[in-house]
Amino acid sequence: MKLSVSIQVNGRTYDREIEPRLLLVHFLRDSIALTGTKIGCDTSQCGACTVLLDDVAVKACTCLAAQADGCSVTTIEGLAPDGRLNALQEAFWTKHGLQCGFCTPGMIFAAQALLRVNGNPSPEQIRHALEGNLCRCTGYQNIVRSVQAAAAAGVR
Amino acid sequence: MATTVAAPARVFGSGIRRREDPRLLTGTARYTADFTLPGQLYAAILRSPHGHARIRKIGSSAAKAAPGVVAVFTGADTEGVLQSIPCAWLVPNSDLKVAPYPPLARDVVRYVGDAVAVVVAESAQQAYDAVELIDVDYQPLPATVDPEHAVKPGAPQLHGEAPNNIAFHWTVAGGDVDAAFKAAEVVVRDRIVQQRLIPTAMETRGALAHYVPATGELTLWNTTQNPHIVRFIMSLVTGIPEDRLRVIAPEVGGGFGSKIPQIQGDFITVFCSMKLGRPVKWIESRSENYQSTTHGRDHVQDVELAATKDGRILGLRCTVWAGMGAYLSTAAPGIPTILHGLMLSGPYKIGAVKEDVYGVYTNTTPVEAYRGAGRPEATFMLERIIDRLADEIGVDPVEVRRRNLIPPFDNGFDVITGLKYDSGNYKGALDKALAHAGYEQLRAEQAEARKKGRYLGIGVSMYVEICGLGPSQVAGAVGFQGGLWESAIVRFHPSGKAHVFIGSSPHGQGEETTFAQIVADELGVSVNDVKVVHGDTDITPMGWGTYGSRTTAVSGAALAIATRKIKEKARLLTSHLLEAAVEDIDYANGKFFVRGFPDRHKTIQDIALMANVAWNMPQGMEPGLEATTSYDPPNFVFPFGAHLAVVEVQPETGHIELKRYVAVDDCGPQINPMIVEGQVHGGVVQGIGQALWEQAVYDANGQLLTGSLADYAIPRADVLPDIEVLSTVTPSPHHPLGVKGIGEAGTIASTCTVYNAVIDALEPFKVQSIQMPLTPERVWRAIAERKGA
Amino acid sequence: MYSADFDYHRARSLADAQRLLAAHPGAKLLAGGHSLIPLMKLRLAAPSAVIDIGRIPELRGISRSGDSIRIGALTTHAELAASADLQKSAAALAEAAGLVGDPAVRSRGTIGGNVAHADPASDLPTVLVALDARITAVGPKGERTISADDFFTGIMTTALADDEVVTAIAVPASVRGQGSAYVKFAHPASRYAVIGAAALVSIANNRCSGARVALGGLLPHASRVRSVEKALTGKPLDAAAIEAAAALAQADLGSNVAGDIYASAEYRTAMAPVYVKRAVAAAAARAGLA
Structure with missing residues (x-):
C-alpha cells in the first residue's frame, strides 16, 4: 500500500508517497534528507530523534509519518535557518x-x-x-x- | 609613574567555547549514517540467535527472490576474498592463542550476534524484510559464558586452537610477594566481579563502503576512533592496497573504546561493495549494536593484600579471569594485561606484587577497551582492598591511604611493576578533595544520621593511571602490532590563516578547539583562524588514533613541536626581512621584533604572507610556512586524583541515593578547563553507571538478556547529582606542554568511590561485599544476609 | 529498525473506526502509538493493517459530570498529569500519568492505548483498579462499560473483544475525606514499574471507612490486595496500622509474582508491603489525615 502524505517541515510543505510503515524519523532523514535528527535506539528510550510535532516534543522513531500527515514538524535544521544560532x-x-x-x-x-x-x-x-x-x-x-x-x- | 597593564588573557588555559559546536548544534554535522551516495545499496546482517551452534545449512533462495534484493552472501562467498580478522595486540610471554575470527561465520557460530549472512538491497526496509526470509539450520552446541567457569574441565570448547578456552596466561611480578605475605600481620582478601559492560556510544556503529572496480579503490566512511588503523587492518583483510584505500571518520558520535576495533560488519560492508561495485551502507540498530559491537570489563578477580597492623601495605597478589568473548578483538589481550597489571600498585608504595591473568574465550560478544580499559579494573581492586584493610585494622580508610602514598615527585618515580611514573602529588589531590568535601564534618554527620536510623556512607578512592600511549618501542615490546606515535602538520596560508592536520581522530573531546588553542597560544593568532582537520586518511598524516587518553598527550605534543618549528622559521625570516641578527629577534603576543625596538616587527600574518609569496627568502630557506612533526613520546603520562562520594542507603528497599560527588583530578596544565571539566563529568558518570546500574547479562546458553536500552540501564539525567570538579596541576616533565590526559580519569576513579561509599553506609550491618551493579535488590539481600548471620 | 509492511487506514469518527475494524480482521488500533509501534519495530507484532484512531474528536477531553470524571480514550499522559480536575479529584491518576515513561512519551501515549495494551508493568492500570474506574468500549453490539477490576485479565490481555474500541475511562471523583496516591519503583532502563502501588482511602471520624489498594508490576495484571484493604478498614490510619495492614500484601500476592533479571519475584514480593505502605500513607495524608 502506498500512502500520500503532506507534512510541513520547518515551514516548507513536503508531499510524498510513502509506505505506511515509514516512521517519521525515516521520513525526515530518508525521504526529505534532513539528517540532523538522529536515531540512537530502537525501543523509544534514547530521545535522539526528538522533534517538535505541532509544537509538542515527540520521539520521531515512535510516530508513523502517516500520523504526522497534515501536521507541522520542527527539526534541528529549522532552528537557525540563516546560520545564526537561536x-x-x-x-x-x-x-x-x-x-x-x-x-x-x-x-x-x-x-x-x-x-x-x-x-x-x-x-x-x-x-x-x-x-x-x-x-x-x-x-x-x-x-x-x-x-x-x-x-x-x-x-x- | 608606573602603570599596570593587564596581561592579555592567555588562550592556553582559557575555557573558550568549542569551534566544533555550531555544526553539531544545527544538524549540519554529518555522521556516517547521514551520507547517501548515488546508486547506494543497503546491507542488513543476519546474526546468530544461538550462543554456540553448528551451521548445517543456509537457505537463501527466498531472500534472494525478495523485492529489491540485489545479493545475499554467506561465509562461503568470502572464501579467498576476506582473511580472518586479525588481533593487533599480541601480548608476549603469555602463550597467546589467536583463534580464527571470520568476518562471516563459516561452520560454527560462537556468540549471539555472530554474523551469518548479509542481504544487500535497494532500500534498508527491503534488506531487513529479506533477512527474515533466510532459513538457517543450526545444530545448537553447549555454551559457556563465564570466564572463570569456561577454563574448568568439561566446559564447552570454543576453539580447537585454545584448549580449556584459555586465550592467554600472563603474569606480572615485582618484589618478593611470598615474603611479603609471610611477613604480613594482616591479610585481607576479596573476590570482585567487574561485570561486563556495554559501551553504548549514542551513535551505533556503521559503515558506508564505495569500491570502484575500475580503479580498485575503496572509500570507507566508518564510525571509528582510528581511521589509519582501519586502513591498515582493512588492507590486510581485503587485500586492497593501502594506497587505494581511503578511510574517512566523519562526525563520530562517541566511542569509549567500542570504535577502536574493526568488527564483522565493517568487513562485510566492504566485501559487499567489492562484489557489487556499488556503494553499500550498513548501520547497526541499537539491539544489533548490543550484540555485535564490543563490550568491556568482564573480570573475575581474586585479590589479597598483605599489610602490617598499622596499615602499611607489604604486598598484593591476585588472579584475574578476563572474559575475551568469542574472538580476540583488535586490542583485547592488552587490556587486562599491560593496561591493567602494570598499574596494580596505584599511587602507593607497594614493595611486592604478583598477578596472574587468564584471558578466556566465552560464547559472548568480543570484549574490547571500554573507557579506562584495564585501569578501572586495577584501581577498583586496589582501592576496594584498601578499604577492607582499613576496616580490618580499625583505621580510617583515608588514613590508611595516607600511610602508603608515594611522596610528591616531579621527575620520575620507579614503581614495582617496572613503570616509571612521570610526576605526581597524590597527597595534594587527596588533601584538596577532603578539604573541599569537609571530610571530618561528613563523618560527624554520618554518626549523627546513624543515631536517627539513616545510613549515610562516605567513599574515597584515589587513582593514578597510565595514558598518553605511548612510546612505540614499548608498544612493540608489549606486542602491540603498531606504533603509538602521532604526527601533526601546521600550514599557514598567505592570509595568515592556518590549517592543522592531525593523525589522531577526536570524536567529541574537543581537540578542534584545544589544538587551535595550542597554535594560537604559541603564535598569537586567533583560535578562529586555525582549523584543525582530522579523520581522513587521504588528507591527514599518519596517526594511531584517539583512545587511551592519548590525543592531547601525544598528538598535542606533535602539534606543539610543529608550531614551535613555525615560530623558529618565522624568527629567521623576520631577521632576514628586518636585517637584524637572529639572536636579536624576540617574540611576544604575535609579533616578532628586534629587541629593544618593538616597532620594528613582523606579525605572524606578515611572515605567513612573505613566506608564501617567497619574494625575499634567506638563502637556503624553503618557501611556505609549514611544519610537520612526528612525535614519539619518551614515556607515558600518569594523571592522578582523589575522588569522594556521599551516599544514603535505604535499608528497607536497598535503594541508593548519590548525594554528593567530589572529583579532584590532576592532568597537568589545562588547555581548556571547560573541556577538562566536561570530560570529568562524563567519565565520572560512566563509572557511576558501572557501580549502580549497568550490566550485560547472558544466560547459560549465551542469550544476551540485556539486549536493548529498555533492559540495559545507562545513567539518566534525573538520577545524578552535580559533580563537584576540582583540580591540582602537576606538569608532566617530558611533555612539551606538560599536559597529561583526562578522558578516562573520571571513569577510573568513580566506580570504586561510589562502591566504597555504599559499603561504608552499610557498616552497621557489617556488609563487606556486594556484586555490581549495586541494584536495590542486591543491597537489600546483602543486608538481609548479614541480619540473618 | 523497520516494521513489517501493513496497510494504514485513518478513522474519521468512531463509527468509521468500527467500519474499518469490521472490514479488516486482524487490524490493530493505533492511537498514540507508544505501545504498538515499538512492538512492530521489533517485529514482535506484525498486523496486516493499522487503523489510526488518533484524530477522532469525540475520543478526546476530560470532563466532569457529577461525581465522576470522564476521560476520553485519546487523552495523553501529559494531559492527565496536567489536569486540575484529576489533580484535585483523582490525584493518584494524575500522579501516575506524570511518571509514565518520559515527557515525550507522555505527550503521545494515551490512556486508551495504555489500558488496551495492558502491560503488567504499566502505571495507569494499577491506579484505575484502585480508583474503581470504569472503561467504556464500543463494539458491533453497542456500548458497554467494564469495571477496571474485570477489565485486566492477564499479561497484555483484557476483557476487550477484538472488534471493540475503548472510548472513555470514568473515574469516581474523590469527595471530602478521600485521598488517593501512587508510588512507583521504576526500572532504571525501561522506566516501567518494577512495583507500582496505588491506594484510595476514605476517612470518616478519624478512621478508615474504606480502602482500595492495588499493585502493578508483580502479577500478570494490576490487582487489588484485598487483605490490606480489609485490614485498613475501621482502623485509624496511623503509621503502625498502615504498616501492619500493608504487610498482608505479601499473602495476597501468593506465588504468582513474576521476577526478572533486574528484580526477583522474592524481592518484589518482599517490597510490595513497603510500597503499599507508602501509597496508603500518601493517600491518607491527602484524605486529610497527616
Missing part, C-alpha cells in the same frame, strides 16, 4: 552542553519543551524533563547548565 543553541554552546553532538538535536527539543511550560526551572526540574534523552558524553551536568542559561536568557 538563544537555546547558543546556551548549549556557551555552557559546553555537548561533546559528540549525537544526542544534541533531541536534547535541544526536550529542553525547548520544558521551557515552554516552565520558564524558570530548577536543576531538578530540568533533570526530570531530560529523563527521556540519553547522553553518554556529558554526564548531563553541562546540559542542565545550558538549559538554566537559556532560561536566564529568556528562552520560552
Whole structure:
C-alpha cells in the first residue's frame, strides 16, 4: 500500500508517497534528507530523534509519518535557518552542553519543551524533563547548565 | 609613574567555547549514517540467535527472490576474498592463542550476534524484510559464558586452537610477594566481579563502503576512533592496497573504546561493495549494536593484600579471569594485561606484587577497551582492598591511604611493576578533595544520621593511571602490532590563516578547539583562524588514533613541536626581512621584533604572507610556512586524583541515593578547563553507571538478556547529582606542554568511590561485599544476609 | 529498525473506526502509538493493517459530570498529569500519568492505548483498579462499560473483544475525606514499574471507612490486595496500622509474582508491603489525615 502524505517541515510543505510503515524519523532523514535528527535506539528510550510535532516534543522513531500527515514538524535544521544560532543553541554552546553532538538535536527539543511550560526551572526540574534523552558524553551536568542559561536568557 | 597593564588573557588555559559546536548544534554535522551516495545499496546482517551452534545449512533462495534484493552472501562467498580478522595486540610471554575470527561465520557460530549472512538491497526496509526470509539450520552446541567457569574441565570448547578456552596466561611480578605475605600481620582478601559492560556510544556503529572496480579503490566512511588503523587492518583483510584505500571518520558520535576495533560488519560492508561495485551502507540498530559491537570489563578477580597492623601495605597478589568473548578483538589481550597489571600498585608504595591473568574465550560478544580499559579494573581492586584493610585494622580508610602514598615527585618515580611514573602529588589531590568535601564534618554527620536510623556512607578512592600511549618501542615490546606515535602538520596560508592536520581522530573531546588553542597560544593568532582537520586518511598524516587518553598527550605534543618549528622559521625570516641578527629577534603576543625596538616587527600574518609569496627568502630557506612533526613520546603520562562520594542507603528497599560527588583530578596544565571539566563529568558518570546500574547479562546458553536500552540501564539525567570538579596541576616533565590526559580519569576513579561509599553506609550491618551493579535488590539481600548471620 | 509492511487506514469518527475494524480482521488500533509501534519495530507484532484512531474528536477531553470524571480514550499522559480536575479529584491518576515513561512519551501515549495494551508493568492500570474506574468500549453490539477490576485479565490481555474500541475511562471523583496516591519503583532502563502501588482511602471520624489498594508490576495484571484493604478498614490510619495492614500484601500476592533479571519475584514480593505502605500513607495524608 502506498500512502500520500503532506507534512510541513520547518515551514516548507513536503508531499510524498510513502509506505505506511515509514516512521517519521525515516521520513525526515530518508525521504526529505534532513539528517540532523538522529536515531540512537530502537525501543523509544534514547530521545535522539526528538522533534517538535505541532509544537509538542515527540520521539520521531515512535510516530508513523502517516500520523504526522497534515501536521507541522520542527527539526534541528529549522532552528537557525540563516546560520545564526537561536538563544537555546547558543546556551548549549556557551555552557559546553555537548561533546559528540549525537544526542544534541533531541536534547535541544526536550529542553525547548520544558521551557515552554516552565520558564524558570530548577536543576531538578530540568533533570526530570531530560529523563527521556540519553547522553553518554556529558554526564548531563553541562546540559542542565545550558538549559538554566537559556532560561536566564529568556528562552520560552 | 608606573602603570599596570593587564596581561592579555592567555588562550592556553582559557575555557573558550568549542569551534566544533555550531555544526553539531544545527544538524549540519554529518555522521556516517547521514551520507547517501548515488546508486547506494543497503546491507542488513543476519546474526546468530544461538550462543554456540553448528551451521548445517543456509537457505537463501527466498531472500534472494525478495523485492529489491540485489545479493545475499554467506561465509562461503568470502572464501579467498576476506582473511580472518586479525588481533593487533599480541601480548608476549603469555602463550597467546589467536583463534580464527571470520568476518562471516563459516561452520560454527560462537556468540549471539555472530554474523551469518548479509542481504544487500535497494532500500534498508527491503534488506531487513529479506533477512527474515533466510532459513538457517543450526545444530545448537553447549555454551559457556563465564570466564572463570569456561577454563574448568568439561566446559564447552570454543576453539580447537585454545584448549580449556584459555586465550592467554600472563603474569606480572615485582618484589618478593611470598615474603611479603609471610611477613604480613594482616591479610585481607576479596573476590570482585567487574561485570561486563556495554559501551553504548549514542551513535551505533556503521559503515558506508564505495569500491570502484575500475580503479580498485575503496572509500570507507566508518564510525571509528582510528581511521589509519582501519586502513591498515582493512588492507590486510581485503587485500586492497593501502594506497587505494581511503578511510574517512566523519562526525563520530562517541566511542569509549567500542570504535577502536574493526568488527564483522565493517568487513562485510566492504566485501559487499567489492562484489557489487556499488556503494553499500550498513548501520547497526541499537539491539544489533548490543550484540555485535564490543563490550568491556568482564573480570573475575581474586585479590589479597598483605599489610602490617598499622596499615602499611607489604604486598598484593591476585588472579584475574578476563572474559575475551568469542574472538580476540583488535586490542583485547592488552587490556587486562599491560593496561591493567602494570598499574596494580596505584599511587602507593607497594614493595611486592604478583598477578596472574587468564584471558578466556566465552560464547559472548568480543570484549574490547571500554573507557579506562584495564585501569578501572586495577584501581577498583586496589582501592576496594584498601578499604577492607582499613576496616580490618580499625583505621580510617583515608588514613590508611595516607600511610602508603608515594611522596610528591616531579621527575620520575620507579614503581614495582617496572613503570616509571612521570610526576605526581597524590597527597595534594587527596588533601584538596577532603578539604573541599569537609571530610571530618561528613563523618560527624554520618554518626549523627546513624543515631536517627539513616545510613549515610562516605567513599574515597584515589587513582593514578597510565595514558598518553605511548612510546612505540614499548608498544612493540608489549606486542602491540603498531606504533603509538602521532604526527601533526601546521600550514599557514598567505592570509595568515592556518590549517592543522592531525593523525589522531577526536570524536567529541574537543581537540578542534584545544589544538587551535595550542597554535594560537604559541603564535598569537586567533583560535578562529586555525582549523584543525582530522579523520581522513587521504588528507591527514599518519596517526594511531584517539583512545587511551592519548590525543592531547601525544598528538598535542606533535602539534606543539610543529608550531614551535613555525615560530623558529618565522624568527629567521623576520631577521632576514628586518636585517637584524637572529639572536636579536624576540617574540611576544604575535609579533616578532628586534629587541629593544618593538616597532620594528613582523606579525605572524606578515611572515605567513612573505613566506608564501617567497619574494625575499634567506638563502637556503624553503618557501611556505609549514611544519610537520612526528612525535614519539619518551614515556607515558600518569594523571592522578582523589575522588569522594556521599551516599544514603535505604535499608528497607536497598535503594541508593548519590548525594554528593567530589572529583579532584590532576592532568597537568589545562588547555581548556571547560573541556577538562566536561570530560570529568562524563567519565565520572560512566563509572557511576558501572557501580549502580549497568550490566550485560547472558544466560547459560549465551542469550544476551540485556539486549536493548529498555533492559540495559545507562545513567539518566534525573538520577545524578552535580559533580563537584576540582583540580591540582602537576606538569608532566617530558611533555612539551606538560599536559597529561583526562578522558578516562573520571571513569577510573568513580566506580570504586561510589562502591566504597555504599559499603561504608552499610557498616552497621557489617556488609563487606556486594556484586555490581549495586541494584536495590542486591543491597537489600546483602543486608538481609548479614541480619540473618 | 523497520516494521513489517501493513496497510494504514485513518478513522474519521468512531463509527468509521468500527467500519474499518469490521472490514479488516486482524487490524490493530493505533492511537498514540507508544505501545504498538515499538512492538512492530521489533517485529514482535506484525498486523496486516493499522487503523489510526488518533484524530477522532469525540475520543478526546476530560470532563466532569457529577461525581465522576470522564476521560476520553485519546487523552495523553501529559494531559492527565496536567489536569486540575484529576489533580484535585483523582490525584493518584494524575500522579501516575506524570511518571509514565518520559515527557515525550507522555505527550503521545494515551490512556486508551495504555489500558488496551495492558502491560503488567504499566502505571495507569494499577491506579484505575484502585480508583474503581470504569472503561467504556464500543463494539458491533453497542456500548458497554467494564469495571477496571474485570477489565485486566492477564499479561497484555483484557476483557476487550477484538472488534471493540475503548472510548472513555470514568473515574469516581474523590469527595471530602478521600485521598488517593501512587508510588512507583521504576526500572532504571525501561522506566516501567518494577512495583507500582496505588491506594484510595476514605476517612470518616478519624478512621478508615474504606480502602482500595492495588499493585502493578508483580502479577500478570494490576490487582487489588484485598487483605490490606480489609485490614485498613475501621482502623485509624496511623503509621503502625498502615504498616501492619500493608504487610498482608505479601499473602495476597501468593506465588504468582513474576521476577526478572533486574528484580526477583522474592524481592518484589518482599517490597510490595513497603510500597503499599507508602501509597496508603500518601493517600491518607491527602484524605486529610497527616
